[in-house]
Amino acid sequence: MKLFLPTLVASVVLMLSGSTDALNVKMPGVNYNSRKGPDWAPDSSKCKTASxxxxxxxxxxxxxxxxRIYSLVDCNQAELVLPAAKNAGLKVHLGIWTTKSHDYLLQEKAKLAGLIDKGxxxxNVIGLHVGSETIYRKEITAxxxxxxxxxxxxxGIFKEDDTMKSNFLQLTIGWKDPKAIRNVGTKLLLSEKDGNVYMSSKSTDWLVQEQQVWFFDSATQQVRSKSSDRCLDAYQGWNGGIVHVYRCMDHEVNQKWTLESSTGKLKHVKHQGFCLDTDPAQGNKLQLYGCSPNNPNQQWSVINPANI
Incomplete structure (x- = not known):
């Protein structure tokens, strides 16, 4: 998971009705709260419904x-706003509310974990900020x-110095250390950005470098992106089948892969006989394709990113 600085937003107070259609302006963003009643009211009166x-x-x-919302917990608004915003074609900047009580932060963290688990x-989430004006209000110190x-x-899985956290080191992982996956034929690297996979060359840009790093969980047979914490996924079992990354789910059969060390092939477990393939004739498109012997488009080497 990544944290982002808050995006530019405009705070507005709107009576959300048909009259808003008359506003002849497009704002960079709007702060939103799903409350409709006072603090002391029960949720049924204080909070808006999903509809x-x-x-x-x-x-x-x-x-x-x-x-942008300022709390995940208050009125359960994160669970309501996220699907509603997506239905309306809106991006969401999430917020975690903080107080002088650490217990409230724990509630927000638990809700964040729940949002991740539920997918x-x-x-569609463009950012996450922690706290709002609590220092200004002198509720907590800097x-x-x-x-x-x-x-x-x-x-997340990795610390800021790119070392794996101890709780993940205890798992049974094939590539315990971060690895780069390089195609033998093109010498390009398997990379991930914004839910899409692509092939890229060695780069000095640290953002691109992070997108080129993966690790393999031998227990779940998943190839996980360090950049997004999503897993390599293929759901079309035919030649040219789509390959992308998706939220990691341990029992998702579309995310199961095996690396055949003798041939360098990344074989799909569900779609038997199909391998991860890159096609130079289509701009190095990544796809699922029938496994074929001695095909450099399907040969991959797993290397230390420092040795790229």
Whole structure:
């Protein structure tokens, strides 16, 4: 998981009705809250329903392409806003609310984990911020705010120095260390960006370098991207079948691969007889294709990224 600095948003107060259609302006973003009642009211009176949130998202689409929320927990708005925003064609910037109580942060973190497990946290999420004006309101100190922020990347696999976290080191992993996957024929590297896979050459750009790093979990037979924490996935068992990355699910059969060390082939477990293939004639397109002997398009070497 990656953290992003908050995107530019415009705070507006709207009576979300047909009158918003009259606004002849497109805003970079809008802050949103699904509350409709006071703090002391029960959720049934305080919080909007899923249908009301959906109506709001459709109305907001007329003036913006992005919405930002400040809490995942309050009124359960993350679970309501994420699917509603996607239905309306809106991107979402999520927020984690913080207070002087660390227990509240734990609630927000638990909700974030739940969103990930349910597949709601996907590429429709454009950012995640931690806290809002708590230092300004003198609720917490700057050091506390920083400590809260530093807790959130713990949902990822790697530390900031690119070493794998200890809880993942205890797993049974074939490529325990991050690896690059290079095609023998083209010498290009398997890479991932925004849910798509592509082939790229050696780069000095650290963002591209991160997109070129993978590891293999021999227990689940998944090839996982370091950049996005998504897994290599192929759901079409025919020549030219689509290969992409998708949220890692241990029991998803479309994400099962085996590396045949003698031939360098990455074979798909479900679609037997099909291998990961790159086609130079189609701009090095990555695809699933029938395994064929001595085909350089299907031969892969797993190497240390430092040796690229």
């Amino acid at each position: 009301e949130v959906q109506k709001d998202m459709y109305a907001l689409k007329g003036i913006t392409d992005k919405v 709601l946290y996907d590429n 050091n506390t705010a920083i400590s809260y922020l530093n807790e959130i990347p713990d949902f």
